[in-house]
Amino acid sequence: MDKDRIAHCLALSQLARGQQGEAQAATLAELEAALWGMQPAAQATPVAAQLMLDHLGYVTGWNEGAEQLFGYPAAEALGQHVLFLYAEDDEDGDIAEMGGHAVADVRRRKKSGETIRVRLDIALLRDETGQPDGMRVLVAPLVEGLTLQEKTRLHARILEEGDQGVLITDGQERIVSLNSAFTRITGYTAPEALGKTPDLLRSGLPDADFPARVKAAMAGAPPWRGEILGRRKDGELFPQAVTVSAVRGEDGAISHTFSLFSDISVHKDAEARMQRLANYDTLTGLPNLGLLLQLLGQAMTEARRKQEHGALLVIEINRLSAISDSLGHEVSNSLLVEVGRVLRQVLRDEDILARLDGGKFAAALPQIEKREHAAIVAQKLIAALEAPIQVGTHSLQVSAHVGIGVYPEDAQEASELVRGAEAAMSRVMPGQAPALLFYSEEMNQRAKEHLRIESELRQALANKELLLYYQPKVSLRSGRVVGAEALLRWRHPVRGLVSPGVFIPVAEETGLILDLGNWVLEEACRQIAAWRDANLMMPPIAVNLSARQFDNQLPQRVADVMARHQVPPEQLMLEMTESLLVRGADNVIAIMNKLVAMGLSLALDDFGTGYSSLAYLKKFPISTLKIDRAFVIGLPFEENDCAIARAIVTMAKQLRQEIVAEGVETIEQMSFLRELGCDQLQGYLFSQPIPAADFERMLGEGKRLAVTGRQSTLAL
CATH class of the missing domain: 3.30.450.20 (PAS domain)
Structure with missing residues (x-):
């Protein structure tokens, strides 16, 4: 078969x-x-x-x-x-x-x-x-297939009448053919495009990858497919999906290159809308919970890598239900939009504000120097909502309470941190002041102490509990008192003298340092004037400036205080720390030059502990460098401290600056510094900070530091 x-x-x-x-x-x-x-x-x-x-x-x-x-x-x-x-x-x-x-x-x-x-x-x-x-x-x-001629004509019609733009170039990359969709998409007619290169469609935006891939496709590599930005004849940029491939002749050699492209603006717009709906709150335009978890997760990963702290604040708006019931959902929705705007203004640009649901918002602080700073931000957010909010014809009063989670202590995952902050928020009792709680009880106690100091420090300003002590500066040549540094002290009515190490950091973090700094400058000038009026010849008094005080209005503020008390500039010295120098050297130098032009002397305090660049240091109009006590404590026995002190003294001499060593407590330290060429010292070896009356008595009695070779004694 x-x-x-x-x-x-x-x-x-x-x-x-x-x-x-x-x-x-x-x-x-x-x-x-x-x-x-x-x-x-x-x-x-x-x-x-x-x-x-x-x-x-x-x-x-x-x-x-x-x-x-x-x-x-x-x-x-x-x-x-x-x-x-x-x-x-x-x-x-x-x-x-x-x-x-x-x-x-x-x-x-x-x-x-x-x-x-x-x-x-x-x-x-x-x-x-x-x-x-x-x-x-x-x-x-069955129907037989088309003839080659019929197929060619059909394909030509499809390319001409299709929605995709077609661009064909020869071996010199000159456009030799295009279709009607090309003109419809780009705006270029055939006479305008033929003979040109495809560069007339390039957006001009940097894209190092695209030209190389196209060149490779034109050289015979597999077709390249991707999305790029093109430019229409009228200059408008538009996203396009592109395929670029080579055409080979019968001999196998590449003769032409063709590109197929589509305008995908509508698809991109739709994609962006869907992305926005998926990631943003439709009412306020703020990130929603899903996007918050994504961004917070990234921030927590970065914080772990850098061993830094961050925090999440969950903020619930009070009285929202009552407003909605009495004035309607439209008013309450408009109120939420305004609340979001108010909260956003309080936060830094790098902070993330999201709306979770209802009247609940969340603020992520990706990086904070201290965990207690989260409570300061929470207080600012609560305070920002205390003022009435105008919604149409209604002036609405709301309040808020806040729960705080800190990472990495409270959680390792974003969702876990959100749950912890929400749990803390739910524990805030009605009428509690301040209306915030940390998830961690330890942090709650620390925050309460921090807030107590801030509150009492504000009262201290009003109740005249602040005073200045003066620590003498002694010449290492003559042993005489040649100056003093005014140091702020707080005499608490219950706890007595409070250490500056306790309240100064709180003042810096809360912004109270501005008020304290102004008070110190005013009080120092008042005291200088009082000594002058008593016919006492006192040495120059140095006043510390916070970096927060160092703005363009500083010279005028200082001039006003000096004029008010008739203090000559040679009686006043201004001290600043190295951290100030990283705030933009050009602006800082301009402000310093104005102060020096007023006749004031400038000192750089705590030198060696900050971030100053030696290249910039020579540009600053500074007359005095102060060696930080951290490099004095090991003298003369600690090799590294000796090397650092020697380098600072050598550099200051080259810059023709006076050198003051802080924290000198022993004769050995003093002798080593004197041999290095240090000019002055401050420290308990001579005197601790003392009240104004004691400093006045010290100078009246002629107390000095007697220096004979390597032996030093106190003398009256």
């Missing part, structure tokens, strides 16, 4: 296995419907071609449709084996079983010798006992 007969019998056996127990055969109409419905490209004939075969494959039935399709009349076809229709070069395709019949696409030969492609729909016939008895075959011609 040849291969065609084997294939025919195989089809018959497949049908027999697949149709066991089913109805004997479908009707001709059902088979026709199935056949024509399966292939949209098939062309129906007026009469469906039908063949009937016995179980050996001989033709027992041949209808009019078969005569029309193959050209054989029934008299010539009946009795022949079906193989007479097979094309010589045909190989039967895969046979697929569909709905109780077999289907195959094959090539068959007409009486004229023409070979055609047809689809066979084969239904198995059974005898009365259910055994296979033959086949009914429906035959439908």
Whole structure:
């Protein structure tokens, strides 16, 4: 048996296995419907071609449709084996079983010798006992493919009329062809673009990756696909999806490059809107919980890497329900928008403000110097909401309470930190002052102490509990008192003298240092004037300036105080720390120059502990350098301290600056510094800070430090 007969019998056996127990055969109409419905490209004939075969494959039935399709009349076809229709070069395709019949696409030969492609729909016939008895075959011609010429014309029409812009360049990257979509998208007509290079569409924005990839695609690399920004003829930038590929000639050499691109502005806008809906609160425009968790997670990871602290504040707005019930949701919604604006103004640019739900907001502080600073920010947020908020014609009063979580102590994950801050917020009792709680009880105690100091320090200013002590500066040449530093002290009515190390950091953090600094300057000038009026010849008094005081108005403020008390500039020295110098050297130098022009002397305090650049140091109009006590304490036995002190003294001498050593407590320290060439000392070796009356008495009695070689004594 040849291969065609084997294939025919195989089809018959497949049908027999697949149709066991089913109805004997479908009707001709059902088979026709199935056949024509399966292939949209098939062309129906007026009469469906039908063949009937016995179980050996001989033709027992041949209808009019078969005569029309193959050209054989029934008299010539009946009795022949079906193989007479097979094309010589045909190989039967895969046979697929569909709905109780077999289907195959094959090539068959007409009486004229023409070979055609047809689809066979084969239904198995059974005898009365259910055994296979033959086949009914429906035959439908299939449409042949387009000719090369037809295909070329069709493809050209598709490219011309499609939505994608088409750009074809030659080997010199000159545009040689484009379609109407190119003009519609870019605004350039064919005469304007032909002969130019694709650079006329470039956005001009830096994109180092794109040109290299395009060059590679033009050189024969795989097509490049991506998204870039293009520029229209009117200058408008637009996002586009681009495919760039090379075209090869018959010899395999690259002859042209074509680019397909689409304007995806609408898709990008829709994507941005969806992104905004997914990540931002629709009412306030602030980040929502999902985005907050994402940003907070990144901040916590960065904080762990740098071993820094951060905090999350959850803020709940009070009275929101009452306002909504009485004035309506529209007013309460507008109020929430205004609340978000007020809170945002309090925070730094790098802080993250989000709305969680209802009247609940969250503020993430990605980096804080001290964990207690979170309580200061919380107080500022609470205070900012104390003023009435105007919403339309309504002046609305709200308040807030805050829960604080600190990382990494309270949580390692963002969601955990949010839960902790919310738990702390829920524990704030109505009427509690201040209306904030930390998640950690230890932090609550520290925050309470911090807030207590701030509150009492404000009262100290009003209740005149502050005073100045004076620590003498002694010349290492003569041993005489040549100056003094005015140091702030706080005499608490209950706890007595409070250490500056306790209240000065709080004043710096809360901004109270501005008021304290102004008070110190005013009091020092008042005391200088009092000594002058008492005909006492006192040495210059040094006053410390905080970095917060150092602004463009500082020279005028100092001038006003000096004029008010008639203090000559040679009686006053201003001391500043190195941290001030990192705030923008040019602006700092300009302010310093104004102060020096007023006749004032400037000293750099705590030298060596800050961030000053030696390249900048020589530009600052500073007359005195003060060696910090941290480098004095180990003298003369600690090798590193000796080296640092020696370097500072050497550098100051080169800059022609006076050198003052702070914290000198032993004769050995003094002797070492004197041998280095240090000019003055401050420290307990001579005197601790003392009240104004004691300092006045010290000078009246002529107390000095007697220096004889390596031996030093106090003398009256």
